[in-house]
Amino acid sequence: GQNIDQPTEMTATEGAIVQINCTYQTSGFNGLFWYQQHAGEAPTFLSYNVLDGLEEKGRFSSFLSRSKGYSYLLLKELQMKDSASYLCAVRDSNYQLIWGAGTKLIIKP
Amino acid sequence: IAGITQAPTSQILAAGRRMTLRCTQDMRHNAMYWYRQDLGLGLRLIHYSNTAGTTGKGEVPDGYSVSRANTDDFPLTLASAVPSQTSVYFCASSLKAGGEETQYFGPGTRLLVL
Numbered sequence: 720g721q722n723i724d725q726p727t728e729m730t731a732t733e734g735a736i737v738q739i740n741c742t743y744q745t746s747g748f749n750g751l752f753w754y755q756q757h758a759g760e761a762p763t764f765l766s767y768n769v770l771d772g773l774e775e776k777g778r779f780s781s782f783l784s785r786s787k788g789y790s791y792l793l794l795k796e797l798q799m800k801d802s803a804s805y806l807c808a809v810r811d812s813n814y815q816l817i818w819g820a821g822t823k824l825i826i827k828p
Numbered sequence: 829i830a831g832i833t834q835a836p837t838s839q840i841l842a843a844g845r846r847m848t849l850r851c852t853q854d855m856r857h858n859a860m861y862w863y864r865q866d867l868g869l870g871l872r873l874i875h876y877s878n879t880a881g882t883t884g885k886g887e888v889p890d891g892y893s894v895s896r897a898n899t900d901d902f903p904l905t906l907a908s909a910v911p912s913q914t915s916v917y918f919c920a921s922s923l924k925a926g927g928e929e930t931q932y933f934g935p936g937t938r939l940l941v942l
Contacts, residue, residue, distance in 0.1 A: 723870060749926065761918060761933035762871070806870070814926035815886065818863075818870030 723819035747812025832934035851919030860902040
């Protein structure tokens with residue numbers, strides 16, 4: 720079967736750095752996405768990785784290792800508005816997105 | 829209209845009733861999707877459409893049907909609602925299916941089936 724694993728919840732302090740991990744086992748791989756979802760709202764796109772390595776976008780970076788079936792999302796200089804759920808999704812061999820359950824990130828002052 | 833809209837925002841429905849969730853996008857995206865999101869689970873694909881006139885089944889299609897008569901609209905119908913269909917339903921679209929195309933999500937419909 721196909722599986723995406725992420726920690727259920729993480730807590731971090733305002734101004735700090737946090738790394739959210741995602742491991743996957745899917746039938747084929749055609750890219751990995753990270754989305755942010757604030758409570759009661761729709762998911763919004765953060766990043767896309769298809770090749771190994773690090774993609775940086777401002778305070779957010781995403782890393783991919785295809786051989787390990789592993790990705791992480793790195794958030795720097797945390798702000799209170801970063802409190803949200805972070806969803807990892809993998810595009811499989813049928814080009815459908817398989818979604819993890821999401822990691823709820825709680826930022827404390 | 830800007831982006832994707834969904835209607836209704838929320839709904840309480842009696843079991844056995846028929847219900848259509850509406851989704852409209854004005855981005856001229858070819859691909860559209862319906863997901864359900866339940867607590868503790870990832871988004872699960874119900875149905876999708878890669879282009880107007882075509883539809884396909886996702887991971888959890890039973891009890892749901894869709895149509896794609898034109899590019900903009902992608903309604904989801906529950907023929908006879910059951911309590912297990914209580915969920916948050918998100919419609920999404922992308923310029924095309926596959927590749928690095930980002931999916932853009934509507935605001936969601938919160939459905940409670942009693």
